Amino acid sequence: MAKIAFIGLGNMGGPMAANLLKAGHSVSVFDLNPTAVESLKAQGAGSGDTAQAIAADADFVVSMLPAGKHVRGLYLGTDTAKGLIEVVKAGCLLIDCSTIDAQSARAVAEAAAAKGLEFIDAPVSGGTAGAAAGTLTFICGGTDAAFEKARTVLANMGVNIFHAGGPGAGQVAKICNNMLLSVLMVGTSEALSLGIDHGLDPKVLSDIMKVSSGGNWTLEKYNPCPGVMDNVPSSKGYQGGFMVDLMVKDLGLSQEAALGSQSSTPMGALARSLYVSHARAGNGSRDFSSIFEHFAKGDKA
Amino acid sequence: MAKIAFIGLGNMGGPMAANLLKAGHSVSVFDLNPTAVESLKAQGAGSGDTAQAIAADADFVVSMLPAGKHVRGLYLGTDTAKGLIEVVKAGCLLIDCSTIDAQSARAVAEAAAAKGLEFIDAPVSGGTAGAAAGTLTFICGGTDAAFEKARTVLANMGVNIFHAGGPGAGQVAKICNNMLLSVLMVGTSEALSLGIDHGLDPKVLSDIMKVSSGGNWTLEKYNPCPGVMDNVPSSKGYQGGFMVDLMVKDLGLSQEAALGSQSSTPMGALARSLYVSHARAGNGSRDFSSIFEHFAKGDKA
Numbered sequence: 001m002a003k004i005a006f007i008g009l010g011n012m013g014g015p016m017a018a019n020l021l022k023a024g025h026s027v028s029v030f031d032l033n034p035t036a037v038e039s040l041k042a043q044g045a046g047s048g049d050t051a052q053a054i055a056a057d058a059d060f061v062v063s064m065l066p067a068g069k070h071v072r073g074l075y076l077g078t079d080t081a082k083g084l085i086e087v088v089k090a091g092c093l094l095i096d097c098s099t100i101d102a103q104s105a106r107a108v109a110e111a112a113a114a115k116g117l118e119f120i121d122a123p124v125s126g127g128t129a130g131a132a133a134g135t136l137t138f139i140c141g142g143t144d145a146a147f148e149k150a151r152t153v154l155a156n157m158g159v160n161i162f163h164a165g166g167p168g169a170g171q172v173a174k175i176c177n178n179m180l181l182s183v184l185m186v187g188t189s190e191a192l193s194l195g196i197d198h199g200l201d202p203k204v205l206s207d208i209m210k211v212s213s214g215g216n217w218t219l220e221k222y223n224p225c226p227g228v229m230d231n232v233p234s235s236k237g238y239q240g241g242f243m244v245d246l247m248v249k250d251l252g253l254s255q256e257a258a259l260g261s262q263s264s265t266p267m268g269a270l271a272r273s274l275y276v277s278h279a280r281a282g283n284g285s286r287d288f289s290s291i292f293e294h295f296a297k298g299d300k301a
Numbered sequence: 302m303a304k305i306a307f308i309g310l311g312n313m314g315g316p317m318a319a320n321l322l323k324a325g326h327s328v329s330v331f332d333l334n335p336t337a338v339e340s341l342k343a344q345g346a347g348s349g350d351t352a353q354a355i356a357a358d359a360d361f362v363v364s365m366l367p368a369g370k371h372v373r374g375l376y377l378g379t380d381t382a383k384g385l386i387e388v389v390k391a392g393c394l395l396i397d398c399s400t401i402d403a404q405s406a407r408a409v410a411e412a413a414a415a416k417g418l419e420f421i422d423a424p425v426s427g428g429t430a431g432a433a434a435g436t437l438t439f440i441c442g443g444t445d446a447a448f449e450k451a452r453t454v455l456a457n458m459g460v461n462i463f464h465a466g467g468p469g470a471g472q473v474a475k476i477c478n479n480m481l482l483s484v485l486m487v488g489t490s491e492a493l494s495l496g497i498d499h500g501l502d503p504k505v506l507s508d509i510m511k512v513s514s515g516g517n518w519t520l521e522k523y524n525p526c527p528g529v530m531d532n533v534p535s536s537k538g539y540q541g542g543f544m545v546d547l548m549v550k551d552l553g554l555s556q557e558a559a560l561g562s563q564s565s566t567p568m569g570a571l572a573r574s575l576y577v578s579h580a581r582a583g584n585g586s587r588d589f590s591s592i593f594e595h596f597a598k599g600d601k602a
Contacts (some may be wrong), residue, residue, distance in 0.1 A: 161518075165502060169500065170494075175495075175500060176501075176510065177514060179491075187488070187569075190565065193566075194558060194559055200466050200477075212426060212438060214477070219516075220516075261499055263494055263596070264595070266365075268488075297383065
């Protein structure tokens, strides 16, 4: 069992750290929110006054933070704190599970490599339910050796662990996937709405498209039309699941990436505009399948 | 075994009629192209000078025509010819397998009903390969009784036979599916291109998205990036498969339907614009997955 420093105990990080404890690791935690720290201490975690303090003798650092600037600050340092790459012991593997821009991930990986350290970008999907159940998906970027080592820890928090390529590739693959997911969700919502507007039963239409060439993850697992599937956000007032605000964040990252590489992503750009409008209409904390209401008759927007 | 009048022996209709003959039905055929008629006669079909002549004593009429105006002309009549609804015997079931606008399908169904006849709209998917192999998918609109009767004949030409709802519902479900398919294809193409532009291997990225929330039919069966899958059009110079011109036709029908019902389909509208541009750039007779080239570096457009 390893000594793990876990930094960032939000809705995702908290249950992820708890699963590392359950697996028998020696886990020390840090978060600016003392309540989150106390909750993990009650489950057996150690703690410290700073991220630097708990990272100093760790075998692994695992971080789960909101954005690229936080990740750069943590690993590369700020005006008031040393970066973890100056603090950790030789051989400590740095694993960042945040969803951030690929450029930040690559910058941290390069700075770590200059110190002889390995850094893995390992953004997750699966939401808070997956974090609690230990069934997350990790999409990793980094060297083969670092990936194999990271996998031993990630396997305690997730089920599917992918190696997308070198440093930053985990972030790129995740935003490609989530950009595509947003396109599937909007496309499915408008196709179902068009059918409903012409008198079709959305359940019958879903069943047909699911096994035809329109088949996709949203029809299979996450139908956006209320009443078609049980136990999905659309049948629970669009509560739970994956928030519109988080999809807006990921679509922003995808468009930043597209600008950086001068790539053309017209569907991704359109999906971002639709989700930004949907968030501004007051739906930011609802599940992202609520975009269906944007197309359905009786839309409150 | 039934007496069937088959009208429209194009790339799809020819092999479909041949499969009805193989199933043991008594099939008479009509097409304006004498070569197509001769080919079916060599396989055992009867023929006649007009569609009306072969339909007069048929138990079933099956038609496979290019557009709504041809279907309306055939069944409702023209300046120079009686409509089949005035010619066929009582109890003859009218099955139109063309992909046309739902309004035309409903108009023919209503006119048929006024004469005591049943009409089924049964557009297909599966392409010329599916037509030859007898593995087409039929998506039907019509009454329950007519659907059950039509199924006995359609099963000789296809594998999946869906009942989408009342008259016109088959056409609506098909254009909803194909609109969604176009969105999946474009969205997948731009997601893969974004990943490639950031150094990812398209095969690795495809494998990750396929089993994640970006999973969809195009990743599973029809990857648009050359070299990722064998035996798909993208690995054969985008030959074969489903032509861009046909996708443009279906997207036009979906946008006509959206105008008719005042539905909002921004992704479908964008997909139509992209496919129209792609066709105008000279790609009309290539497979629809060639839209990938619109996003990839080295695009010839």
